[in-house]
Amino acid sequence: MDLDAYVTAHHGEWSRLEQLSGQRRLSGTEADEMLDLYQRVATHLSEVRTRSPEPTLVAHLSSLLARARLRSAGTRTFTWSDVVRFLTVTFPAALFHTRRWWLTTLGVNVAAAFVMGWYLVAHPALETSLLSPSEVQQLVDNDFAGYYTQYAAGSFAVKIWTNNAWVTALCLALGVFGVPVVYLLFQNVVNVAVIGGIMWTHGRADLFFGLILPHGMLELTCVFVAAGAGLRIFWAWIEPGPRTRGQAVAEEGRAALSLALGLALVLLVTGLIEAFVTPSPLPTWARIGVGVLAELAFLTYVFTLGRWAARRGETGDLVPADRGETAPVV
Incomplete structure (x- = not known):
């Protein structure tokens, strides 16, 4: 797999997922978009690991998915x-x-x-x-x-x-x-x-x-x-x-x-x-x-x-x- 070409082809999706993960509030449409992007990037990570496991890219995509998962699932709120x-x-x-x-x-x-x-x-x-x-x-x-x-x-x-x-x-x-x-x-x-x-x-x-x-x-x-x-x-x-x-x-x-x-x-x-x-x-x-x-x-x-x-x-x-x-x- 040509890794540079793969990165160029999907960089826009990764950047968009990163942007949505950093937003404090998401509309319903943006939440659906983030879920769709999360699934796509997870597939991208799987393909990279299988065909051309470049460590820096694998770490970047793993971190991106972790942030998106935390953003979508939310955190446990402390209450009295x-x-x-x-x-x-x-x-x-x-x-x-x-x-x-x-x-x-x-x-x-x-x-x-x-x-x-x-x-x-x-x-x-x-x-x-x-x-x-x-x-x-x-x-x-x-x-x-x-x-x-x-x-x-x-x-x-x-x-x-x-x-x-x-x-x-x-x-x-x-x-x-x-x-x-x-x-x-x-x-x-x-x-x-x-x-x-x-x-x-x-x-x-x-x-x-x-x-x-x-x-x-x-x-x-x-x-x-x-x-x-x-x-x-x-x-x-x-x-x-x-x-x-x-x-x-x-x-x-x-x-x-x-x-x-x-x-x-x-x-x-x-x-x-x-x-x-x-x-x-x-x-x-x-x-x-x-x-x-x-x-x-x-x-x-x-x-x-x-x-x-x-x-x-x-x-x-x-x-x-x-x-x-x-x-x-x-």
């Missing part, structure tokens, strides 16, 4: 109804869909933390192998309580929020590999158990629970939700059921993205509690009460809105229009 649907359907459905995984993760980790803490209290010699006496005294008298007051409340809330969001994102992103999530959870449990055991041994259990519970209940629940969802992605790869492994991981991964967005909002709440309530002069019972109310509100949210959404077949995945088609499998 999308936000409402996410908060009332998608996010709670994803939480409810993965509830067995994160509730099991929560139960195992809390039990492990208490067992490790009890073992440390029952074996005082173990404490000296972890920290020197001066380090223990510094932790008990200053560092643990001072951590919550060393920064201004506003900046501390942002710092805590970003750190916790990063941990939950890691649990979700590394979930398909399984082992990294277990390692992150183990590190977290050991840290809480060691500090709690040391504070208990030195008679400061009231200070430990008075400072950790107001924000810690909901904060750790979020971490366990992310870890449970991550492990569910891993299990979908191991045991996909009637789906292909690619389909199973894709479905669970898309639901995990919904969890990541929603948990970022919940962690903002925990960051505000940790910055403004935990170090406040409120009585211990009042501070812990705030944490209990936040945790109960979250669980109520999951088991009401989440349950209702699940009954309608929602799993936290994208709506069918955004999900794409899935090839049938046996």
Whole structure:
């Protein structure tokens, strides 16, 4: 094929399609013309690729067709109804869909933390192998309580929020590999158990629970939700059921993205509690009460809105229009 002659013969059609693709508004006649030109240029691209695949021309025609397709199909418009649907359907459905995984993760980790803490209290010699006496005294008298007051409340809330969001994102992103999530959870449990055991041994259990519970209940629940969802992605790869492994991981991964967005909002709440309530002069019972109310509100949210959404077949995945088609499998 004489490529130069082909370009000369069809350049006018390509230019016209480019012009129509760049217009902000199209009349009915122009829209029909653009559709007709789109089909012709698609045929031209196919012929060029088959007979004389010149890379620059192929790239130009491919880009032109992409712009025309976007112009004709339009773009997804963001509306507040999308936000409402996410908060009332998608996010709670994803939480409810993965509830067995994160509730099991929560139960195992809390039990492990208490067992490790009890073992440390029952074996005082173990404490000296972890920290020197001066380090223990510094932790008990200053560092643990001072951590919550060393920064201004506003900046501390942002710092805590970003750190916790990063941990939950890691649990979700590394979930398909399984082992990294277990390692992150183990590190977290050991840290809480060691500090709690040391504070208990030195008679400061009231200070430990008075400072950790107001924000810690909901904060750790979020971490366990992310870890449970991550492990569910891993299990979908191991045991996909009637789906292909690619389909199973894709479905669970898309639901995990919904969890990541929603948990970022919940962690903002925990960051505000940790910055403004935990170090406040409120009585211990009042501070812990705030944490209990936040945790109960979250669980109520999951088991009401989440349950209702699940009954309608929602799993936290994208709506069918955004999900794409899935090839049938046996």
